[in-house]
Amino acid sequence: MNSSLSMQCCNARQAIFVYLVKRSASLFLLLCIGCSAQSSSNDEATQRLKRMIRADYALKPGVEITLGERQRSDFKGYYKLPVFFSLGTKSQRVELLVSKDGRRLFRVQPIDDVEEKISLAGRPVRGSKDAKVTIVVFDDFECPYCAENHARLFGEVLREYGDRVRIYYKDYPLFEIHPWAGRAAIDANCLAAQDSEAYWEFADYVHPHAREISGQGRPQPQQFALLDNLAVSLGERRKVNMGQLRSCIAAQNDGALRASIKEGDAVGVSATPTIFINGEKNEGVLTSQDFRAMLDRELRDAGQSPPAHGSTEAASGGPKP
Structure with a gap:
């Protein structure tokens, strides 16, 4: 040639x-x-x-x-x-x-494509609704890594950053390996429809007690009953409309759950936890140092001063019904 x-x-x-x-x-x-x-x-x-x-x-x-x-x-x-x-x-x-x-x-x-695809309308929020830094977690109530993330996020990060951040959870249960995660998400959303704090109390309890809920060979109907009873107990404590709550739990309408999963798929979620900080995607559990580095950077970019950091340890748990 x-x-x-x-x-x-x-x-x-x-x-x-x-x-x-x-x-x-x-x-x-x-x-x-x-x-x-x-x-x-x-x-x-x-x-x-x-x-x-x-x-x-x-x-x-x-x-x-x-x-x-x-x-x-x-x-x-x-x-x-x-x-x-x-x-x-x-x-x-x-x-x-x-x-x-x-x-x-x-x-x-x-x-801005990612943030536009994630709807936060009506979702419970912790922190300040007016915060410049938004943390969105695609969460699975039965996921042990999500439990670790939950403990760090609310036992340490929120304590340090307070009203500088706002935190939302979106549902992304992995049905194939976590059979009761979808039930927990729907029950939690039934609480959220009336009382945001009841939602967070549910999450605070379920995450560190997921193994106890699963039990050793416990039949799925009993797992579901434990979750339903927990939601009812928290609803009574928070004085929500119990008739409405019980109807919601019995109906198990998964429309909002499926919509959340679809949103997760659209922004590339495939595992839990997946954490978005002002739209930046992070897969898996973040260390305290990772959280601090990212949150401090976002705060500085927004013209705000990060908090002073101490050597606090993550804490877990929530109110037992």
């Missing part, structure tokens, strides 16, 4: 180059996926593209990637390319922009 012909053809071993700009108004993913009819087939190019997407998104081995049909876009010279991720019954859709010559792809994600 002469030099001029070589310059016209793509090298089959050409590497894929990625340029990713994070924490900007938009997130761009640039992939050079050079293709040649002589050097690689469309199938090979598709597989290379899938491998690159898998690596960039850090997808688990079991996640399947499906490329949709190209569509017209508002960007000159580019088509929209839907990409679907699926794992079991869960799925997520993202959109890329592909150049008409098939050589470049862009992913555009507005910086």
Whole structure:
């Protein structure tokens, strides 16, 4: 092959180059996926593209990637390319922009996209509703790591930061491994519909006592009964409308629960706890140092002074009904 012909053809071993700009108004993913009819087939190019997407998104081995049909876009010279991720019954859709010559792809994600997708309307809040720093936790009542996070968040972090932060919980029960987590979430929401503090008292009790609720071989109906009785006991203590509470518990309407799970899926939640601090995603339990570093940074960015930090230890627990 002469030099001029070589310059016209793509090298089959050409590497894929990625340029990713994070924490900007938009997130761009640039992939050079050079293709040649002589050097690689469309199938090979598709597989290379899938491998690159898998690596960039850090997808688990079991996640399947499906490329949709190209569509017209508002960007000159580019088509929209839907990409679907699926794992079991869960799925997520993202959109890329592909150049008409098939050589470049862009992913555009507005910086405020995450916060816009998480609805906090009507959710119980701890801290100050007017705080500049918002902590949103996608939580599972039966998850031991969530219990550890709950203890640190409310035994130490809230004590230090007080009205400088506001904390919300969103439901994301892992039904496959935590059979009563969904029941607990619905019961808690029945309390929240009338009394936010009753919701938090429920969470304060269930998280450190999840193992006791599960019991050694305890049948699921008995687990459900324990949760229902706890909600009723807290409702009586908080003097809510008991008829309304009992009806809510009996109905077990999971509409709000499913909506919360859908929101979690939309912002990339796949495990619990997943913690968003002013929209920044963090998976797993954060250490006290991690919390402090992130919260202090967000406070300074908002023009506020962080609190003085002492050597406090996390505490757990809540009122026993």
